[in-house]
Amino acid sequence: MHLNFLLFLANVLGIVHGKVTVYYQQGQTPLGTASSTANPTENTGLAAYNQVTLSPPALPDPKPPTDFVIQLQNGGTPGASIPQEGSFFGFSIEMSVVNQVLGKNASHLQIPFLNLMANIQQRAGRVLVRVGGNTQETATLVDSLPDGRALEKDLLGVSNPTQTPPLLFTPEILYMMNNISSLVNVRWFLGIPFNDTNNFRLGIAETGTAILGDYLIGLQAGNEPDLYLRHQHRQDPYGPGDYVNEVGKLVTAMAGDSFSRARSLLIGPNLAMGDWTPEQIWDTGFVDQFNDNLQYLAMEKYPTDNCAAQFNTGGTLQVPQEVFPSFLTHTAGQNIVKPYLNSTLFAQTKNKKMLMFETNTASCGGFPGISDAFGAALWALDYSLQMAHANFSGALFHVGGQNVFYNPFTSPPTNESTFHQWTIGPIYYSALVIAEALGSSNKSQVLDLGINGGNEFTPGYAIYEDGNPVRVVLLNYMTDASGASAYTARIAIGGSGINQPNASPAQVKVKYLSAASVSQIGNITWANQTFGSHFDSDGRLMGEEVIQTVDCDQGTNLCSITVPAPGAALVFLSDSALTETGGAPSTTFATTALTKTLNTASIDPTLLATSNGHRTGKVGSTSPGSASSGWGLKDTLPGLSLLVAVAAGGMVLGRALTP
Numbered sequence: 001m002h003l004n005f006l007l008f009l010a011n012v013l014g015i016v017h018g019k020v021t022v023y024y025q026q027g028q029t030p031l032g033t034a035s036s037t038a039n040p041t042e043n044t045g046l047a048a049y050n051q052v053t054l055s056p057p058a059l060p061d062p063k064p065p066t067d068f069v070i071q072l073q074n075g076g077t078p079g080a081s082i083p084q085e086g087s088f089f090g091f092s093i094e095m096s097v098v099n100q101v102l103g104k105n106a107s108h109l110q111i112p113f114l115n116l117m118a119n120i121q122q123r124a125g126r127v128l129v130r131v132g133g134n135t136q137e138t139a140t141l142v143d144s145l146p147d148g149r150a151l152e153k154d155l156l157g158v159s160n161p162t163q164t165p166p167l168l169f170t171p172e173i174l175y176m177m178n179n180i181s182s183l184v185n186v187r188w189f190l191g192i193p194f195n196d197t198n199n200f201r202l203g204i205a206e207t208g209t210a211i212l213g214d215y216l217i218g219l220q221a222g223n224e225p226d227l228y229l230r231h232q233h234r235q236d237p238y239g240p241g242d243y244v245n246e247v248g249k250l251v252t253a254m255a256g257d258s259f260s261r262a263r264s265l266l267i268g269p270n271l272a273m274g275d276w277t278p279e280q281i282w283d284t285g286f287v288d289q290f291n292d293n294l295q296y297l298a299m300e301k302y303p304t305d306n307c308a309a310q311f312n313t314g315g316t317l318q319v320p321q322e323v324f325p326s327f328l329t330h331t332a333g334q335n336i337v338k339p340y341l342n343s344t345l346f347a348q349t350k351n352k353k354m355l356m357f358e359t360n361t362a363s364c365g366g367f368p369g370i371s372d373a374f375g376a377a378l379w380a381l382d383y384s385l386q387m388a389h390a391n392f393s394g395a396l397f398h399v400g401g402q403n404v405f406y407n408p409f410t411s412p413p414t415n416e417s418t419f420h421q422w423t424i425g426p427i428y429y430s431a432l433v434i435a436e437a438l439g440s441s442n443k444s445q446v447l448d449l450g451i452n453g454g455n456e457f458t459p460g461y462a463i464y465e466d467g468n469p470v471r472v473v474l475l476n477y478m479t480d481a482s483g484a485s486a487y488t489a490r491i492a493i494g495g496s497g498i499n500q501p502n503a504s505p506a507q508v509k510v511k512y513l514s515a516a517s518v519s520q521i522g523n524i525t526w527a528n529q530t531f532g533s534h535f536d537s538d539g540r541l542m543g544e545e546v547i548q549t550v551d552c553d554q555g556t557n558l559c560s561i562t563v564p565a566p567g568a569a570l571v572f573l574s575d576s577a578l579t580e581t582g583g584a585p586s587t588t589f590a591t592t593a594l595t596k597t598l599n600t601a602s603i604d605p606t607l608l609a610t611s612n613g614h615r616t617g618k619v620g621s622t623s624p625g626s627a628s629s630g631w632g633l634k635d636t637l638p639g640l641s642l643l644v645a646v647a648a649g650g651m652v653l654g655r656a657l658t659p
């Protein structure tokens, strides 16, 4: 009966609107028999669902002061960064997993991915996503694949057993990206394969610009060329000048009209800081030589690696518990950024923007208990603000698939996609905070304030617009359940300089990024909302948003902000500083794309989910277990909750029905 109703509805709407997509969303709990036996998937053994929790590091001795003043000035502050865009914090998706993350094809998009991007878009205006990585270097665009798939690994192309198989992909991948951008404002970066610079495979540049148009904003010329020699991708000798010559060959190869746009979208030199310094490239005259071709300059950097443990390289094993403290300090981000300070100044002299094109906690997949714990959210927040302060213009955090610990977001294993949702990692929360901290004005300038005597466990940043402070980010890396390591920062604006009357506001608004410990995996909250724990999320925040209002002391002109241990606070110094980052219309997509059904013999899978979505008037906010958040087939008795999304001429409607 319910099924008939579903069919009926689909038909009616189909007639009315022409193009109909019917969704069905699984519930939060396993369906059918899976719930009566032990859940077989609690522990998949895959890195992305690691459950190993570390101990939080011991408290520092001596402990930092827990009460101090932050004096801010209106009318310009020396040392603030170049203006930053709200899309500063973006994502880098390894090309080989793009079909797990974005969708199967242009008409089967991953709804959680759309939601995750929509969350950022709402706060920042747009989202930057790179599709690439090591696997871009040997990838080949083909017209079609025999089995109708959009992407596959060319197993015949593997020349030795440990090598990653080359990828074959069809224009469908590019159409899929374009379709995503027609729903949420995602701007894409791609990479031109550089494994053979005598026979460039330029399909991705030609077809990519043709299909994606303005949604494509950059094309990498080579990925980590300073590691080519070490990885035996080039013959010795191969130095900075050789790479620069290869970029010259690329530009020559892209001479035709069909490359007129692609030719001006290049990104280089994309060094890993392996065997060359950036200056070795700058000193060849690279930027002047390719001034018309270079859209961005870029670097890629992971502060450390976990290769010995992940790939049995024979190298020294790093013990996560011992490495953990090195991420939980302000010096972590500062040390990554330091070698680039000369280069970001150099980039400014050349009128180029510098990106951190691929980064995360540690290469070779990150560390269990570090990369997936709350501490990584604080680390990525501090590190990103440090990059913004140091005049990078964006940073893309890498997504590597099921076998890594550091993913900002992970789709469930394909064999579990019918009863599990996505897993949102700590790094994604940092992305949300950065989007709100920088906002959508494109005018935000970031300054590392060196607060609390520059104490490494309690860093803070101010964000300025038009020279005036608008938001402040305060972090506390310590974990102390007693409450004794929470600190109070007393913020004052103006009042101390010549012609600086007191300008402290009457009250400020505060949002907190929270968890009980830096080691906590899952259930992080941002302003009291969460994406839950493993397999819990459809990409929308759950729970009620809580924004604190703090009244400032009118006698002392101080606004006292308490920052728990651990935690971070985003302080909005005015109501407009808050609405700028929260007021944009939001689009969320209230369903999950389904590839298969479990225990759903009575439902024809072809009826079920594909793409498109559901527009809500405000920020998508659902409560776990509530009728509107997720539905299992079991829940269809007695009340079927069904979402029907209709896409008609750009209008996207959505309704939840309970017949």
Ligand SMILES: *[C@@H]1O[C@H](CO)[C@@H](O)[C@H](O)[C@H]1NC(C)=O
Binding pocket: 040, 041, 043, 044, 045, 046, 413, 415, 416
């Ligand atoms: C799904 O595949 C993963 C990885 O191969 C495996 O660990 C897991 O047990 C599988 N889940 C089910 C329900 O079969």
Ligand SMILES: *[C@@H]1O[C@H](CO)[C@@H](O)[C@H](O)[C@H]1NC(C)=O
Binding pocket: 104, 105, 106, 107, 108, 148, 595
């Ligand atoms: C897209 O992928 C879905 C799910 O794998 C499949 O059912 C559908 O046939 C595909 N569509 C096209 C046009 O390939």
Ligand SMILES: *[C@@H]1O[C@H](CO)[C@@H](O)[C@H](O)[C@H]1NC(C)=O
Binding pocket: 137, 138, 139, 140, 157, 166, 167, 195, 196
């Ligand atoms: C580059 O990669 C392509 C696709 O995998 C392969 O066919 C070709 O042989 C490679 N060329 C070199 C020089 O490695």
Ligand SMILES: *[C@@H]1O[C@H](CO)[C@@H](O)[C@H](O)[C@H]1NC(C)=O
Binding pocket: 106, 107, 172, 175, 176, 178, 179, 182
């Ligand atoms: C999605 O991509 C397909 C090509 O595969 C195209 O025909 C269709 O128009 C696209 N839809 C949107 C909304 O862009």
Ligand SMILES: *[C@@H]1O[C@H](CO)[C@@H](O)[C@H](O)[C@H]1NC(C)=O
Binding pocket: 278, 279, 280, 282, 283, 342, 343, 346
């Ligand atoms: C900074 O970079 C420029 C350009 O490569 C170089 O000439 C200069 O020596 C560098 N300065 C330092 C201190 O490394």
Ligand SMILES: *[C@@H]1O[C@H](CO)[C@@H](O)[C@H](O)[C@H]1NC(C)=O
Binding pocket: 079, 080, 081, 082, 341, 344, 345, 348, 389, 390, 391
């Ligand atoms: C960032 O650029 C601004 C503007 O050029 C400059 O004043 C500031 O010192 C730079 N910051 C760093 C850390 O280099």
Ligand SMILES: *[C@@H]1O[C@H](CO)[C@@H](O)[C@H](O)[C@H]1NC(C)=O
Binding pocket: 085, 125, 440, 441, 442
């Ligand atoms: C910010 O910059 C982006 C990219 O350059 C642009 O698309 C957007 O319109 C700008 N927003 C504002 C408010 O200027």
Ligand SMILES: *[C@@H]1O[C@H](CO)[C@@H](O)[C@H](O)[C@H]1NC(C)=O
Binding pocket: 521, 522, 523, 532, 533
């Ligand atoms: C996350 O929170 C939910 C709801 O409070 C709880 O049921 C679950 O056990 C928590 N998970 C973890 C891993 O802490």
Ligand SMILES: *[C@@H]1O[C@H](CO)[C@@H](O)[C@H](O)[C@H]1NC(C)=O
Binding pocket: 528, 529, 542, 543, 544, 546, 623
């Ligand atoms: C935080 O969210 C939870 C879950 O939605 C809710 O029960 C709780 O009331 C919220 N906290 C506040 C202070 O509103």
